[in-house]
Amino acid sequence: MSNEAAIQSGAIAHEVQEQADIHHHHESFISKYIFSQDHKMIAKQYLITGMIWALIGGGMSVLFRIQLGFPEATFPWLEDIFGHWAKGGRISAEFYYSLVTMHGTILIFFVLTAGLTGTFANFLIPFQVGARDMASPFMNMLSYWIFVLASIVMLSSLFVQTGPASGGWTVYPPLSAIGDAAIGSKTGMDLWLVSMALFVVSQLLAGLNYVSTILNMRTKGMTMTRLPLTVWGIFFTAALGILSFPVLFSGFILLMFDRNLGTSFFLSDLVVNGNVLPNEGGSAILYQHLFWFLGHPEVYIIILPTMGIVSEIMSVHARKPIFGYTAMVASLFAIAVLSFLVWAHHMFVSGMNPFLGSIFVLLTLLIAVPSSIKVFNWLTTLWRGNIRFTVGMLFCIGFVSNFISGGLTGIWVGNSTIDMHVHDTYFNIAHFHIVMGVSAFMGMFAGVYHWFPKMYGRYMNNTLGYIHFWITLICAYVIFWPMHYEGFAGMPRRYYDYSNWESFKQFAELNKVISFAAIVSFLAQLMFLVNFFYSIFKGRKVTSKNPWQANTLEWTTPIHPIHGNWPGEIPEVHRWPYDYGKDGIDFIPQTEPVAPGESGDH
Amino acid sequence: MSVQEKRIHPYKFNMWLAIAGIIMMFAGLTSAYIVKRSQPGWESFTLPGLFTFSTVVILISSITIQVALNAFKRRRMDKYRLFFAITAFLGVLFVALQISGFYRFEELGMKMTGMGSNSAYSFVLAIAGLHIVHVLGGVVALLIILARAFGSKKRNYDSMPVEVVATYWHFVDILWVYIFIFFHILH
Numbered sequence: 001m002s003n004e005a006a007i008q009s010g011a012i013a014h015e016v017q018e019q020a021d022i023h024h025h026h027e028s029f030i031s032k033y034i035f036s037q038d039h040k041m042i043a044k045q046y047l048i049t050g051m052i053w054a055l056i057g058g059g060m061s062v063l064f065r066i067q068l069g070f071p072e073a074t075f076p077w078l079e080d081i082f083g084h085w086a087k088g089g090r091i092s093a094e095f096y097y098s099l100v101t102m103h104g105t106i107l108i109f110f111v112l113t114a115g116l117t118g119t120f121a122n123f124l125i126p127f128q129v130g131a132r133d134m135a136s137p138f139m140n141m142l143s144y145w146i147f148v149l150a151s152i153v154m155l156s157s158l159f160v161q162t163g164p165a166s167g168g169w170t171v172y173p174p175l176s177a178i179g180d181a182a183i184g185s186k187t188g189m190d191l192w193l194v195s196m197a198l199f200v201v202s203q204l205l206a207g208l209n210y211v212s213t214i215l216n217m218r219t220k221g222m223t224m225t226r227l228p229l230t231v232w233g234i235f236f237t238a239a240l241g242i243l244s245f246p247v248l249f250s251g252f253i254l255l256m257f258d259r260n261l262g263t264s265f266f267l268s269d270l271v272v273n274g275n276v277l278p279n280e281g282g283s284a285i286l287y288q289h290l291f292w293f294l295g296h297p298e299v300y301i302i303i304l305p306t307m308g309i310v311s312e313i314m315s316v317h318a319r320k321p322i323f324g325y326t327a328m329v330a331s332l333f334a335i336a337v338l339s340f341l342v343w344a345h346h347m348f349v350s351g352m353n354p355f356l357g358s359i360f361v362l363l364t365l366l367i368a369v370p371s372s373i374k375v376f377n378w379l380t381t382l383w384r385g386n387i388r389f390t391v392g393m394l395f396c397i398g399f400v401s402n403f404i405s406g407g408l409t410g411i412w413v414g415n416s417t418i419d420m421h422v423h424d425t426y427f428n429i430a431h432f433h434i435v436m437g438v439s440a441f442m443g444m445f446a447g448v449y450h451w452f453p454k455m456y457g458r459y460m461n462n463t464l465g466y467i468h469f470w471i472t473l474i475c476a477y478v479i480f481w482p483m484h485y486e487g488f489a490g491m492p493r494r495y496y497d498y499s500n501w502e503s504f505k506q507f508a509e510l511n512k513v514i515s516f517a518a519i520v521s522f523l524a525q526l527m528f529l530v531n532f533f534y535s536i537f538k539g540r541k542v543t544s545k546n547p548w549q550a551n552t553l554e555w556t557t558p559i560h561p562i563h564g565n566w567p568g569e570i571p572e573v574h575r576w577p578y579d580y581g582k583d584g585i586d587f588i589p590q591t592e593p594v595a596p597g598e599s600g601d602h
Numbered sequence: 603m604s605v606q607e608k609r610i611h612p613y614k615f616n617m618w619l620a621i622a623g624i625i626m627m628f629a630g631l632t633s634a635y636i637v638k639r640s641q642p643g644w645e646s647f648t649l650p651g652l653f654t655f656s657t658v659v660i661l662i663s664s665i666t667i668q669v670a671l672n673a674f675k676r677r678r679m680d681k682y683r684l685f686f687a688i689t690a691f692l693g694v695l696f697v698a699l700q701i702s703g704f705y706r707f708e709e710l711g712m713k714m715t716g717m718g719s720n721s722a723y724s725f726v727l728a729i730a731g732l733h734i735v736h737v738l739g740g741v742v743a744l745l746i747i748l749a750r751a752f753g754s755k756k757r758n759y760d761s762m763p764v765e766v767v768a769t770y771w772h773f774v775d776i777l778w779v780y781i782f783i784f785f786h787i788l789h
Binding site for chain 2: 135136139204207208209211212213215216217242243244245246247249250251253254257261262263264265268278280281282283286289290293
């Protein structure tokens with residue numbers, strides 16, 4: 001009894017808080033732009049922080065592609081900028097290793113996890129479920145600022161004398177656990193661990209908020225089956241994050257113990273620089289299990305939100321209901337569950353029992369089923385649609401293209417017998433870059449172009465958008481398609497200079513092409529950034545509330561939504577978000593009551 | 603409004619999700635422990651008696667926080683503050699007992715860190731140590747709420763923060779009991 005009363009009083013307090021927020025217009029610069037608790041501002045903060053990181057992480061790939069494409073050439077300007085890290089105009093081996101390590105860390109965690117989910121979860125959840133803000137706006141702000149703190153620590157590791165972490169983005173021990181093993185295993189590695197620990201905390205705080213907002217703050221009539229697929233995608237992403245990041249954290253804790261307290265969780269029988277280490281009985285494979293228990297869900301943490309974004313935008317611009325809504329949600333759920341059962345497919349070559357390996361092969365290949373259902377549904381959504389080729393829509397189609405190309409090679413590397421041949425080769429690089437790197441970026445760009453009018457009340461430049469799309473798509477294939485062949489020829493990843501190897505000399509020209517495409521692609525992204533920031537201030541103004549004629553709730557808010565989103569009551573929802581072309585009507589927003597005589601539900 | 607009445611308060615829900623996350627972290631650590639235990643070089647151990655005392659302390663603290671919560675709901679604020687303070691004290695006492703337990707380990711020649719350490723003992727330090735951090739987090743939360751209860755001039759009868767902290771406190775209690783039994787069975 002008393003418990004019930006308590007819940008009610010809590011709910012009332014929350015409601016009152018919301019009311020107060022709406023009437024609170026006088027915000028200082030700091031509370032509006034810096035320590036903001038408004039979900040829209042936090043989304044923009046995440047987006048712009050993500051862009052800065054993408055610029056740094058992408059720039060690193062240009063640097064190491066210069067080395068890989070032109071191993072003999074010297075570029076004096078490199079020495080001007082990087083000093084002894086690029087002596088004589090050639091990137092040093094140590095620098096190369098830290099570049100590839102930080103490229104992976106930054107792009108996977110800081111851009112495609114925090115930047116992507118942080119932007120769209122914060123922006124879209126309250127809008128699309130019909131809430132004034134997140135369940136806990138304060139915790140939301142805290143999550144962003146802890147992410148900033150993690151960013152500062154990671155950024156500072158780039159400037160320490162011994163350089164940042166350089167043992168690969170997975171930081172496997174023993175290399176990462178012993179400071180004397182490499183210069184990148186010294187201070188840079190400590191800072192990496194501190195930064196990632198902060199990052200995990202930030203993502204957990206954010207994830208709690210996403211899930212509880214989706215489950216508890218939906219407006220009247222917004223049942224779970226009426227949620228847009230964007231929200232479903234983010235929901236499963238957040239659930240994966242909450243359950244898998246803590247396991248990674250436990251691995252980091254043990255790694256910190258090994259580094260700083262002389263324990264032997266991961267270390268055994270090692271000789272470094274001629275000195276025998278006292279550590280005994282540790283197991284480096286144990287770390288790999290802990291790492292990949294997060295590491296595999298992590299790739300779905302990256303791709304699920306973009307799947308949702310793509311489904312939503314595709315339905316809007318094909319002017320058709322999304323094909324198989326229930327199958328879409330069910331396959332998101334299936335992917336989320338399976339993602340916890342496949343981690344050991346990253347470790348087929350670690351000496352694993354082949355029988356155990358075959359079980360992981362089976363579970364891995366099972367993921368192809370829900371993934372194919374999704375691809376089928378996207379294609380059938382496009383089928384005979386009244387397609388509007390907006391920039392956002394093109395990026396959605398690009399996403400599906402990449403997801404198919406990269407997903408098919410997933411079936412190859414998921415088989416342990418083939419994986420043993422291509423493990424740690426360029427085949428693998430090509431596979432995961434296409435399926436989760438480029439695809440996720442495509443989905444993210446689609447989202448940015450599509451929701452930019454809602455974010456800033458202006459459009460981004462279309463012509464630049466189309467150029468951006470075509471260069472990105474073509475370059476993505478020019479960069480990663482040939483890598484499949486290189487990988488099949490056995491070319492290992494992470495090598496500094498392939499020209500020393502007789503077997504790989506044949507690829508010298510191909511590597512030049514790849515590097516050239518990488519640089520062009522990077523320039524196209526710079527153009528996107530220019531377009532983005534220019535359009536914030538000078539873009540064509542949005543004149544109607546619902547420029548894309550979409551059904552979801554965010555388009556019922558004013559062009560420049562206030563803190564609290566809707567000036568009056570939160571609208572009530574009467575239908576699912578995909579009533580496009582129903583009964584001959586182009587679109588019927590979710591707020592529209594079901595008309596008498598309207599044909600049945602989807 | 604009518605929709606919200608039926609639903610669990612978002613902050614409480616957040617706490618349950620956070621608990622799920624913390625469970626995953628300790629599940630990760632204890633599974634690592636199980637894997638490690640089956641490998642050569644493992645030295646089995648018995649937990650020093652101090653850890654039994656600390657277990658009793660944290661169990662009692664769970665009772666005191668429940669008494670405090672019930673007192674709060676009946677608006678008996680003095681009793682609530684008293685038992686809240688006792689809970690915080692028991693939390694600190696628990697942490698002190700745990701840390702002396704670690705020293706006891708070292709005294710018995712079971713090195714947890716540094717040269718000659720065995721990962722069996724290191725695991726006790728890592729797992730119980732991480733648990734201590736979670737208890738301390740709870741103590742800080744208790745103290746913040748307590749400071750508000752003493753400091754604020756307005757009377758606040760919203761039991762939500764107290765309930766959230768009580769849920770968390772019971773959780774870290776149960777978590778320790780799990781770890782305690784775990785170390786006893788798989789030593």
